[in-house]
Amino acid sequence: MPGKATRGRRATMAEIAAAAGVSVPTVSKVVNGRPDVAPATRHTIEELLRTHGYRPPRGRQNSNVGLIDLVFVDLGSPWAMEILAGVEEVAYRAGSAVVVSAVHGRHRTRPDERWLQNLAARRSDGVLLVLSELSPGQQARLEELDVPVVIVDPAGTPAPGIPAVGATNWAGGLAATEHLLGLGHRRVAVIGGPTDVLCSRARVDGYRAAMGAAGVSVPPGYVRFGDFLSPTGYRETMALLDLPEPPTAIFVCADQMALGAYEALYERGMRVPDDMSIVGFDDLDEARWAVPPLTTVRQPLTEMAGMATRMLFSLISGEELDTTRVELATPLVVRASTARHAS
């Protein structure tokens, strides 16, 4: 049932409510043992819950342990910290603790078997995956365990029924590139993240769309890829500077890579924005404090994490979600790293 996410395969409260001719909150009251329901209505609902095999979510059985899991592919970045801050704030208010773990081992985007075993052992109430994905087998195991999952910033296209919160990456890439084109730049290059990561592909596609719409061709070698971290931003900027016709502006698809680009330009004695305009993506604290302050596309990481956490708690409570796909807006923040092209 794509577009609707519920836990496991039980009858939903909505189905019970429809059958009883009452509202979902009324069913919820009965499930939760609240007193403010008329005895006859309560009786009807209780019968329906039994005949429909309604299985109350674990939280309602008072076996909710007050723990959620937050899984990162990689812990080592300020980017991850903003996500964590968003999750922790919402979880704290909900009275839940956050177990943080990283996907260990190189080149992995999926948590390993041991992680699943540990999760089962501590009976976590729910899981938030960041820039990560589940194999069909893992997804089936989590369904068996009756553990709901929400994905933050999905690496690939999430399986139907698994809710995900992302950002408008394509629109952000479009806006970043349009900004550079609007300043008169024509030789505009892009440095994307990993080619197999969804948000990176979307940003680069946004760049291509803006270039195409402006009737500006993309020269060979102008579309490059890194891994979101500074060293690859440095490496790919160096490669761009070594082209026969280097760009005059670069859209670098992550602030940390943009700092690597700054470093490469500094080493070559080039000034930002006089000799090269740079736009980043993320709007981490570092963007604000870079020299010069970085023009960038703001990705609302803390808000994305907070929204994903609220969705997870809804699922833990056995509620249905209105939507399983959310993308938050990515406004362009213009600072001092972009300037009009000196023609």
Next chain:
Amino acid sequence: MPGKATRGRRATMAEIAAAAGVSVPTVSKVVNGRPDVAPATRHTIEELLRTHGYRPPRGRQNSNVGLIDLVFVDLGSPWAMEILAGVEEVAYRAGSAVVVSAVHGRHRTRPDERWLQNLAARRSDGVLLVLSELSPGQQARLEELDVPVVIVDPAGTPAPGIPAVGATNWAGGLAATEHLLGLGHRRVAVIGGPTDVLCSRARVDGYRAAMGAAGVSVPPGYVRFGDFLSPTGYRETMALLDLPEPPTAIFVCADQMALGAYEALYERGMRVPDDMSIVGFDDLDEARWAVPPLTTVRQPLTEMAGMATRMLFSLISGEELDTTRVELATPLVVRASTARHAS
């Protein structure tokens, strides 16, 4: 018993070993039900364990839940992420999960009552506090709960018996200032962190010691304080530039504050290091990728966190620690933000 940390108030394995005339590992084997102990020795030790009222740590009773708590005063910094990465790595190998929380509310350095209740409810095996401290009452409560605590980078002087892992902050401050003095600077200022945080006081004291040893006086207004974050580095650098005789070099006691200093200098049209030498403290990723790359004092945050975590697992296993105070070395990393004073 300062200098020795054990859990609760039970007889220690060392006391049992001394009474039995055997080694601590032999007692440990008996406690853990391992087979390789001679029957007579085992009998003697078991008797002593009974008569001395030895209470095996929870881990030995198989009620270890495989969770430790990591508590930050503030989650919003790359600094915290390096600590988390160090803790998570060690905990993962030990088969334990890490619950991460922040001390909520402003101007607090102590976890609140609700946090203690949650900790008790989930029966966490141990607690790591970062830049935080416990009230005597909280410490007593954790002792009652039989939950061991280790402090990473203590904010104040930790209570006797509570182990702590820090860095050689004083020596780091000394080395940073000696580096600037060695480059011919005499008008050297310092921007410290909060005045009530131990590591900040130690760095500023190291600065004072280096200035004193070189026979260089500290002009009025040259010792300033921020909160470790960029905005206060910006603010205090502006204040230094507005002095009748501004410094030619600043030791900024945190990399994030140093980025704020860069920004202030950029706004005033001053170049680093030509017009001002800057030394930071921490050696975060941002220091390496700053423009120009920041000379800084490396604080081994990940290693500090890893060591504290290993100490915590030792306490959880009922072992005694050899020492309860560890300070890891803080080498100076010379990059491009410092230059010889143009006299």
